[in-house]
Amino acid sequence: MGELLNRLSRAADLPEEILARLSQVVLLGDAILTAEGHLGVLRCEPQQVVFRSRSGLVQISGEGLCICRIDEQELEVRGQIAQVELLREGGNS
Numbered sequence: 575m576g577e578l579l580n581r582l583s584r585a586a587d588l589p590e591e592i593l594a595r596l597s598q599v600v601l602l603g604d605a606i607l608t609a610e611g612h613l614g615v616l617r618c619e620p621q622q623v624v625f626r627s628r629s630g631l632v633q634i635s636g637e638g639l640c641i642c643r644i645d646e647q648e649l650e651v652r653g654q655i656a657q658v659e660l661l662r663e664g665g666n667s
Contacts, residue, residue, distance in 0.1 A: 596611070597613075599609035608649070608650045609627065609632065611627065612627060612632075615649070618639075621638065623628065631660070633658070633659045633661055634655060637654040637656070
């Protein structure tokens, strides 16, 4: 993990300490979203899923959304994903 973090740090031009604390959200097409480093789910409805990340709230909008897998570190949302939005503290997107 150390070498990978080092390479990512250089590529993103960020210190490793900052990169290690960021949540990672990956969207595969418009059907699957995986998030590593989530801090808990706040809402889970067929049209909207909202969870906390280290950077703020992540709001996923679409149709037929469901959390198909979740553990302490990672969650996976499936459905017809139309929009992913990061809502930072203070209400700024």
